[in-house]
Amino acid sequence: MLFRTLFLLFLHMKKPYARTLREIFLHVDYSRNRQHPYNAETYNLDRMRELVRRMGLPQTTFASVHIAGSKGKGSTSAMTEAILRTAGYRTGLYTSPHLHTFRERMRIDGALIPRQRLVALWKKVKPVVESMTGATTFEIITLLAFMHFSEPPVDWAVIEVGLGGSLDATNVILPAACAITSLSLEHTDLLGDTIAAIAAEKAGIIKPDVPVITGPQTPVALSVIQRVAKEVGAPLVRLGVEWRWRLREQRPDGLLLDIFGPDSTITDVSVPLTGAHQAINATLAVALASSIADPAYPLSPATIRRGLAHTYWPGRLEQFGQQPRIVLDSAHNRESATRLKDALKIFPHQRLFLLFGASSDKDIDGMLDILGFGAAEIILTRSFHPRAADVPTMARIARKRFPRKMIHLTEDVAPALSLALSRAHPDDLILVAGSIFVVAAAREAWRDFHPSAFSPDDWVYTPEPIDGQFTPMLPRK
Known part of the structure; x- marks a missing residue:
């Protein structure tokens, strides 16, 4: 790949x-x-x-x-x-x-x-x-x-x-x-x-x-x-x-x-x-x-x-695709999640699919409480940053808050995005949020799915390991 x-x-x-x-x-x-x-x-x-x-x-x-x-x-x-x-x-x-x-x-x-x-x-x-x-x-x-x-x-x-x-x-x-x-x-x-x-x-x-x-x-x-x-x-x-x-x-x-x-x-x-x-x-x-x-x-x-x-600051209420619409945002605390939820009215949609991952030191409960409410399904994933919260921990929080909601678990953002795309209808919205590192991984996954989706000088074409320790990445299937 x-x-x-x-x-x-x-x-x-x-x-x-x-x-x-x-x-x-x-x-x-x-x-x-x-x-x-x-x-x-x-x-x-x-x-x-x-x-x-x-x-x-x-x-x-x-x-x-x-x-x-x-x-x-x-x-x-x-x-x-x-x-x-x-x-x-x-x-x-x-x-x-x-x-x-x-x-x-x-x-x-x-x-x-x-x-x-x-x-x-x-x-x-x-x-x-x-x-x-x-x-x-x-x-x-x-x-x-x-x-x-x-x-x-x-x-x-x-x-x-x-x-x-x-x-x-x-x-x-x-x-x-x-x-x-x-x-x-x-x-x-x-x-x-x-x-x-x-x-x-x-x-x-x-x-x-x-x-x-x-x-x-x-x-x-x-x-x-x-x-x-x-x-x-x-x-x-x-x-x-x-x-x-x-x-x-x-x-x-x-x-x-x-x-x-x-x-x-x-x-x-x-x-x-x-x-x-x-x-x-x-x-x-x-x-x-x-x-x-x-x-x-x-x-x-x-x-x-x-x-x-001419301001360039990607990953902030950034939109990809149209059917379904995908919105990425780096909101990473309860207050920014509230602002994000309010901003979703700008993007017309029927059902909401939440693709969520966060750092372990963030208010995961608070963000899920805001962003998960109203979502048809929640897809939990993680980036490869050393502070990324593990998926089972987030799943326990999400299932306690939303016991009747369909919640999916993945260990990588690319398959999480593929899953969301397979389940969403053309008039739905997929929201990627919780961490700048998850947003980055989603942009890179979208680049792999659609190589010409970004301008040639976009930072997405200069990816590096998430940290200086060169944390191993899962291979793309």
């Missing part, structure tokens, strides 16, 4: 690059195993500060914006970068995790970091990393991104927080502005089990005299953000107050909205990402980009429209 051919080519033709990834992921990787306390000893900024100091403080060579949050920070980051690039700036974009290829995590002007570039940067960094104790995989990746953006420097780097905020490796930057997307309960075993505790962690990216733009928040979360901003003297800008939006149309392929700022109105804004929440993310991206624009050269409405129209 095409997948295995690509996989073997990756291993045998890209040996220096593959070896580089393997060496990076052999370091302490909290994304593989979250059974570690979230504190300043484990997630230690002192380590990251020492790493960047030894490499010449690369993060100080370019201007940056910093984005934290529970939901939508990736979409907001992608939109912000697209606006700045359209405005003529040379841009860097740092996000995590990746969908298909590690190279997605660090991009300049939209282009994935070249393999040989990553290999060369790792050769520079490796001696420093190995001379220190306890450097983590995410710290190393963040350092590599900073170096990529600094040689030569980009004009603006959009930096997405990995986890939390205050102790995240990205928090060594001094941004020109920062943003906090809507907050909800997430990673409660690490960040705290209240909105106030999570808001305090996210607000840790707020810096003195640096503007902070916040998306819509609960009263508790907003009060924490307001308190921290006041304590450090950071100007606070709020969506819903200083910046507003009007959603005019939702379509399966995107949105049409108007955005209203303190000094400008941008009408007829088209965004190629759908769902009412993406209107909020687009408004936040416009507010953030506007906050750093040169007053002598403000972002024009035309620039903002073109930038948002």
Whole structure:
């Protein structure tokens, strides 16, 4: 099959690059195993500060914006970068995790970091990393991104927080502005089990005299953000107050909205990402980009429209096929599942088939409660990420919640998708959700089923093992 051919080519033709990834992921990787306390000893900024100091403080060579949050920070980051690039700036974009290829995590002007570039940067960094104790995989990746953006420097780097905020490796930057997307309960075993505790962690990216733009928040979360901003003297800008939006149309392929700022109105804004929440993310991206624009050269409405129209962020309410319709979304907690369920009204359908897989540390019960209700059948599966929940565990949860519903078990996403296609009628909808890794696997399966379904430059044609340990994949039947 095409997948295995690509996989073997990756291993045998890209040996220096593959070896580089393997060496990076052999370091302490909290994304593989979250059974570690979230504190300043484990997630230690002192380590990251020492790493960047030894490499010449690369993060100080370019201007940056910093984005934290529970939901939508990736979409907001992608939109912000697209606006700045359209405005003529040379841009860097740092996000995590990746969908298909590690190279997605660090991009300049939209282009994935070249393999040989990553290999060369790792050769520079490796001696420093190995001379220190306890450097983590995410710290190393963040350092590599900073170096990529600094040689030569980009004009603006959009930096997405990995986890939390205050102790995240990205928090060594001094941004020109920062943003906090809507907050909800997430990673409660690490960040705290209240909105106030999570808001305090996210607000840790707020810096003195640096503007902070916040998306819509609960009263508790907003009060924490307001308190921290006041304590450090950071100007606070709020969506819903200083910046507003009007959603005019939702379509399966995107949105049409108007955005209203303190000094400008941008009408007829088209965004190629759908769902009412993406209107909020687009408004936040416009507010953030506007906050750093040169007053002598403000972002024009035309620039903002073109930038948002060219945003590329796959796997978010993404649609394939028509009969039946397939929708993929990376929703991975109860709150995002609720938003996803609400957005399904955009996609006309009769019956709903849920293809679901999640990471073991996520709120599986909560997501299934939202997404499984109303589904005609549920197909449980798993990705090959080390934290993927095992199918029997998910099955026990699903059968307890839906004892009369037909529930299928599979150990791989490709056969799960084949099963869903065989059971759905042309006017039904197949929803793939629960994990970005399951969404990635579904995109790759669809590529195998329909090799010309994607544009030639889609990331789906650059698949890699899910992690640096090269977790074995099940062979495609």
